[in-house]
Amino acid sequence: MPSRQQCHSAFIAALVLGAVLCAAGTTVEAQPVNNECSAAIEIFADSPVGGTTVGATGTDINSCAGGNDSLDVWYYYVPTDDGIATFDLCEAASFDTSLSVFTGCGGVEIGCDDDACGSLRSSVSVAVSNGSPCYVRVAGYGGEMGTFTLSASLTTGGGGGSGPDVVYSDTVDITNWGAVGGIRGYSLGSYTCNIGNTNLPWNSTSPLLGMNAYRLENGRLMQIGMSWLKNATVAAAGNGCGMSCNGTGGSQLGAGCRDIYSASYNGGQGILGPRSQCNAYTGQYPGPSGGTGNAIFKRLQIAQADIDPALHPTALYFSEGVYVAATDALAGNALNNASHKRFTVTAGTFNLSPTGSMQVGVPAIQAWQNHGGGVNVPDPSVAISTVDVPDEGRFYMAAKVTPLGNGTWRYDYAIYNLNSHRAASSFTVPIPAGTTVTNVGFHDVDYHSGEPFDNTDWIGGADDSSVSWKSPQTFAQNPNTNALRFGTMYNFWFDADVGPKSGSAAIGLFRPGTPESVAATVAVPGACAGDCFVDGLRDGNDVQAYVDCLMVGGKSCACADFLATGTPDIGSIDAFTDAILIGTPCP
Structure with missing residues (x-):
């Protein structure tokens, strides 16, 4: 024997x-019959279709999957109204997908995604116009191929749809107001567009602009600063939004019109009001608080050490503006209110300079994926998805798993609250029994200048079934405890000796209501080494x-x-x- x-x-x-x-x-x-764009198959909203990339050829032409996703097939969609079209492979895909949308065969890419659904599946949303076709390209990351189910849906409103629709369309200057106690104060310039079809009220209660800053370094994106809310004053009525401006200004920003404010104007302390008084989901806000203080009071505060080029020589930095506007929210157009742009830091003066292009309607959490490998070099290991609270606001969920080469993996998560007034107060990741967990970590961004919110870190730890973090107190105990409120992003991480699989993490909601939590599909510990057939056996x-x-x-x-x-x-x-x-x- x-x-x-x-x-x-x-x-x-x-x-x-x-x-x-x-x-x-x-x-x-x-080859599939729709191997070429010229042979694209028509798809319709709310009518999923099955497809395959097995046997496909093609060319790597999208911007988000890091190259080598050339095995592609094509579809086209003709919208029946203005609005936001969403194409996704969330229902089923046997391989790691990428999804991109173009204006035509050989046209301009208007949307691209790698892993927004979680489980290595893709979803992308783009603004569309009634009767103007767009072409959808399905491909596989890293040359992978397989079968899939492609779905399309159309949400009317937003991107030129019904009602006012405010977007932060650009920032070309950042004012450095100086430092106090190692903290620097900044403010962002603003180009603001109303891309809706009705005028946007423009006054001291709406719209409101929150200013944020982020650092991407060593494979992790963190928020490193925030401001109070800049209150509107008087609107201009200029062109520059890619639409026809109707000429209305003053107390309203006309449909199709652009308003411009300098960074120094936006840093005026008398027009900066507290985030604590704002309901980001409804846009309710009582008006500016007035009051002035030292050079950093109410402004975008960033610790000088967090942007020191000598301490962070390889870091990338991003500014973000997030708008809140009552009529924009009422029209259902609030999901494109955050935009981000990269900036550089000048050693010595710590002046900040915007660079690159503004990512309009896209919060800065997306920079983790888009620039995780360097400037304009995507990190394919970062997966980003949206998590909606029923009949309320939206969170963005990002996850990255890094093998450490010693039989352990690092699990990194970030949650960005776009506009949920209910906010978040806990985050729970399931783990298999027997998992060894180490290096549990947390990072948030501090409120300042008299905001009533507590800055005490969340409490993190692991037991036999999960790794979890929670706010120091519940809403009932202290409504001003540290919760993940709108326009902020918190980080969570740990190391584990079990590899990743797709699973469901829970975001616990802070303010009372139903449901008490929402689920996010992310990578979690649970892969069984050797079980490639995925039947629980080796x-x-x-x-x-x-x-x-x-x-x-x-x-x-x-x-x-x-x-x-x-x-x-x-x-x-x-x-x-x-x-x-x-x-x-x-x-």
């Missing part, structure tokens, strides 16, 4: 030989799936990455063989 070692050696040899034969015997699949059924991962690779093959290096490779075969021969079930 052969020894276990002989079986082990024979199994490895067979596995490698099988991989070679598999590669040598690869057959050429028939046995012969996993061999073919493991070989596929070994030959093709891709970030969806965590089951084959025994050594937590980030890439399934030949070094994992020995450990995989042991798991299969022993036949132990997954934990």
Whole structure:
């Protein structure tokens, strides 16, 4: 009878030989009928269609998937009204997808996404006009291919739809007001557009502009500053929004019109009011508080150490403006109110200079994915999705899992509250029993200048079933405790000795109401090394799936990455063989 070692050696040899034969015997699949844009298949709102990229060819032409997603198929959609069209692969996809939208064959890309649904599936929303077709490209990240279900939906309003629709369209200057006690005060200039079809009221209660700052460094995006809310005064009525301006200004910003304020004007302390008095979901706000103070009072406050080029030589920085406007919210157009733009820091003076293009209607949390590998170099390991509170506001959820190469993985999460007045007070990530968790961390951004909110950090820790963080107190105990309120982003992280799988994390809501929490689909600990067939066992059924991962690779093959290096490779075969021969079930 052969020894276990002989079986082990024979199994490895067979596995490698099988991989070679598999590669040598690869057959050429028939091309899908919609392999070319010119042969795109029409899709309709609320009518999902099945498709495949197996056998497809193409060219890597999208902006968000980091290259090598050239195996593509095409669809086109003709909107029946103005509004926001959403295309997604959330329902089903057997591979790691990318999704992009173009104005036509050979046209301009108007939207792109890699992993917004979670589970390595894509979703993208774009502004559309009645009767103007757009072309949807489905491809696979890193050359992956497979089957999918593509859905389309149309939300009327926003992007030129019904009612007023305010967007922060650009910032070209940032004023440095000086430092007090190691904290610097700044303010952002504002180009503001009303892209709706009715006038936007413009007065001391609406619209309101919150100014934020973020730093992207060492694979993590953090919010490092915030301001009070800049209150509107008098609107101009200029062109520059890509629409026809109706000429209305003063107490209203006309449909299609642009208003411009300098950074120094927006830093006027008399027109900066407290965030604590604002309901971001409804836009309710009593008006400015007045009052002046030192150089940083009420302004966008950033610790000088957080932007010191000597301390952060590789960091990237981003400014963000988030608008709140009552009539914009009432019209259902509040989901495009945050925009961001990169800025640089001058050593010595700590002056900030906007650079690159404004990402209109996109909050700064998206910069983590879009620039995670460097300027305009996406980080494909960052997945971002939206989480809506029923009949209320929206959160953005971002997740990144990094293999540390020592049998452990780092789990990084960020939650951005766009406009939920209910806010968030806890975050819970499930883990399998027996998981070893270390390095539990948390980061928030401090309120200042007399805001009543407590800045005490959330309490984090792990038990047998979850890693969780919670506000120091409940709403009933203290309505001013530290909650994740609108226009802010909090970070959560930990290390674990279990690899990632797609799962559901819980965002607990702060203010009372129903539901008490909302679910976010993100990567969580739970992958069973070796269970590439995903049946809870490690046995012969996993061999073919493991070989596929070994030959093709891709970030969806965590089951084959025994050594937590980030890439399934030949070094994992020995450990995989042991798991299969022993036949132990997954934990």
